[in-house]
Amino acid sequence: MAVDAQGRPRHEEARAPVLELRDLSIRFGGLRVIENLHLEVQRGEILGVLGPNGAGKSTLFNLIAGVLAPTAGAIFFGGRNITTMNVWSRRRIGIGRTYQIPKPFAHMSVFENVLVAAAHGGGRAIRLSRAEAMDVLEATGLADRMTSMAGQLSLLDLKRLELARAIAGRPDLLLLDEIAGGLTEAECDDLLALLKKISDHGATIVWVEHVLHALKRAASRLAVLYSGSIIAEGAPEDILADDRVREIYLGA
Amino acid sequence: MTGRNQFMTGLAITRFALVAIILALAAGPWLFDLNQQTLLTEFFTLLVLALMWNLLAGYADIITVGQHAFVGVGAYAFYGLAVLADVDIFLAIPMAALTTLLVAIPTMAIIFRLRTAYLAVGTWVAAEVMMLIAGKLPGFGGGSGTSLPIPVVKAFGATLSGRVSTFYAMSFALALLAFGTTWIFLRSRVGLGLTAMRDNEEAAGAAGVDLVMTRIVCFLWTAPFLGLAGVLVTLQKLRVAPSASFSITDWTIYIIFIVVIGGIGSLEGPVIGTILFFLLRGYLAAYGTWYLIILGAVSIGVILAEPRGIWGACRRWGIPDLAPASHGPKP
Numbered sequence: 408m409a410v411d412a413q414g415r416p417r418h419e420e421a422r423a424p425v426l427e428l429r430d431l432s433i434r435f436g437g438l439r440v441i442e443n444l445h446l447e448v449q450r451g452e453i454l455g456v457l458g459p460n461g462a463g464k465s466t467l468f469n470l471i472a473g474v475l476a477p478t479a480g481a482i483f484f485g486g487r488n489i490t491t492m493n494v495w496s497r498r499r500i501g502i503g504r505t506y507q508i509p510k511p512f513a514h515m516s517v518f519e520n521v522l523v524a525a526a527h528g529g530g531r532a533i534r535l536s537r538a539e540a541m542d543v544l545e546a547t548g549l550a551d552r553m554t555s556m557a558g559q560l561s562l563l564d565l566k567r568l569e570l571a572r573a574i575a576g577r578p579d580l581l582l583l584d585e586i587a588g589g590l591t592e593a594e595c596d597d598l599l600a601l602l603k604k605i606s607d608h609g610a611t612i613v614w615v616e617h618v619l620h621a622l623k624r625a626a627s628r629l630a631v632l633y634s635g636s637i638i639a640e641g642a643p644e645d646i647l648a649d650d651r652v653r654e655i656y657l658g659a
Numbered sequence: 660m661t662g663r664n665q666f667m668t669g670l671a672i673t674r675f676a677l678v679a680i681i682l683a684l685a686a687g688p689w690l691f692d693l694n695q696q697t698l699l700t701e702f703f704t705l706l707v708l709a710l711m712w713n714l715l716a717g718y719a720d721i722i723t724v725g726q727h728a729f730v731g732v733g734a735y736a737f738y739g740l741a742v743l744a745d746v747d748i749f750l751a752i753p754m755a756a757l758t759t760l761l762v763a764i765p766t767m768a769i770i771f772r773l774r775t776a777y778l779a780v781g782t783w784v785a786a787e788v789m790m791l792i793a794g795k796l797p798g799f800g801g802g803s804g805t806s807l808p809i810p811v812v813k814a815f816g817a818t819l820s821g822r823v824s825t826f827y828a829m830s831f832a833l834a835l836l837a838f839g840t841t842w843i844f845l846r847s848r849v850g851l852g853l854t855a856m857r858d859n860e861e862a863a864g865a866a867g868v869d870l871v872m873t874r875i876v877c878f879l880w881t882a883p884f885l886g887l888a889g890v891l892v893t894l895q896k897l898r899v900a901p902s903a904s905f906s907i908t909d910w911t912i913y914i915i916f917i918v919v920i921g922g923i924g925s926l927e928g929p930v931i932g933t934i935l936f937f938l939l940r941g942y943l944a945a946y947g948t949w950y951l952i953i954l955g956a957v958s959i960g961v962i963l964a965e966p967r968g969i970w971g972a973c974r975r976w977g978i979p980d981l982a983p984a985s986h987g988p989k990p
């Protein structure tokens with residue numbers, strides 16, 4: 408039987424979810440921010456994550472990306488246990504993320520910002536990363552701002568830059584943290600078209616978003632995070648019609 | 660667009676002038692008298708130290724206040740090799756750099772367990788320990804140090820003027836080497852990641868930059884240059900002594916002043932800072948203690964007004980880097 412590098416049968420890897428969180432918990436002092444969270448994300452899906460402020464959405468991303476270490480539980484990526492892996496190694500094996508509050512390399516050009524991710528995140532030499540960086544800048548609508556210093560961008564362009572850096576190097580899993588806020592309808596359409604394209608290329612997307620109409624159009628599945636646990640998950644129309652979800656999330 | 664064209668012309672003229680200055684400095688022994696050459700030798704030595712501290716503190720966020728440790732190690736290694744072990748002096752110089760690198764490895768293993776302010780204190784303690792050890796080493800004259808023997812000194816030139824010119828040429832070459840290779844380093848893949856770390860460490864990690872390996876490369880990069888600066892210091896003073904070779908004031912405190920004022924996190928900043936430091940020192944030398952007080956006041960003023968120093972202010976006004984280590988879409 409064919410086996411992969413970890414010695415598991417190959418068919419097992421193919422069947423395994425891209426991302427699996429097993430009984431994940433994290434406490435800050437006495438505060439339980441994520442508690443016994445279980446989540447599986449299948450290859451190629453776009454999972455929307457909803458939840459009121461303070462539900463633990465950003466903490467969840469920081470756990471998946473490796474910024475925070477869980478108090479208990481485990482994280483599997485492509486069938487591999489990555490619970491103790493550092494941030495940059497997770498990026499290199501294919502987990503890209505954006506920050507809700509943009510963190511640009513302010514004194515580097517927009518092109519260089521993306522080049523860092525294409526070269527380091529993609530694990531390639533600089534000379535082999537330039538074309539990739541250009542493609543990403545075209546795709547995210549930043550090509551004409553390429554030579555600007557990132558610190559001089561508008562908030563909208565900074566959010567585009569966050570997305571550009573996250574998708575450079577073509578990660579298998581993309582963690583998007585509120586990237587649709589403040590977009591016009593046309594810009595939102597462009598964003599959704601881009602995400603569809605990324606998804607069609609085989610990437611899996613987990614998207615935390617307050618802009619419900621965007622999430623509803625893009626997501627193949629929704630999960631609702633409340634007080635550190637997932638209280639509902641399923642098809643977008645079912646979730647948004649759920650009374651419990653409407654009550655805690657929409658306040659209606 | 661004419662405004663921009665004028666701007667680009669101005670930039671080209673500035674760069675041309677800089678190249679002309681560098682060429683003039685290369686002809687230093689024929690252009691400058693001995694006092695000027697001695698002053699410039701010291702200038703180049705401090706410039707090397709400033710470039711290295713800037714790389715550590717300004718890019719890798721390794722705020723060391725123990726930089727003088729490796730200057731002292733380089734000085735003592737050179738003395739030990741050239742005088743005590745009787746190694747050929749021009750072989751002793753690169754070997755002193757290598758010794759500094761070898762000492763830097765275990766030092767790094769200890770201080771990299773610390774971060775931020777603790778790391779700063781840790782580097783200081785490490786430097787003090789090395790200074791104390793230097794004072795205990797047999798053959799180095801103990802706490803009061805010892806002079807270079809005449810034959811070793813004469814190997815750099817039979818006459819005083821010959822030696823001054825040799826030291827000038829060596830320090831100029833080291834400054835060029837330090838600036839040039841650091842520029843190439845910053846343009847490398849590791850350097851690109853390092854520059855990203857300078858701007859936002861967390862985002863650099865999230866973009867795939869190996870924060871630990873980059874810090875290690877950076878720290879080990881600076882060690883041989885600091886050691887070579889230590890050799891030059893020894894040649895200028897013609898002696899090694901714990902307090903002088905491991906001087907925290909001369910090789911760390913002044914250097915922090917230079918980099919902070921000139922512009923931390925750029926290649927231009929340390930150069931501007933070193934020039935300003937020598938100008939201030941020259942004009943304020945007559946005022947004794949006031950010199951240090953004014954130096955301190957100027958650095959606090961600059962930090963409050965512009966934390967990224969003079970070159971940081973220039974960048975905010977839209978002046979592009981004179982020695983950009985940046986990458987464009989075309990190779």
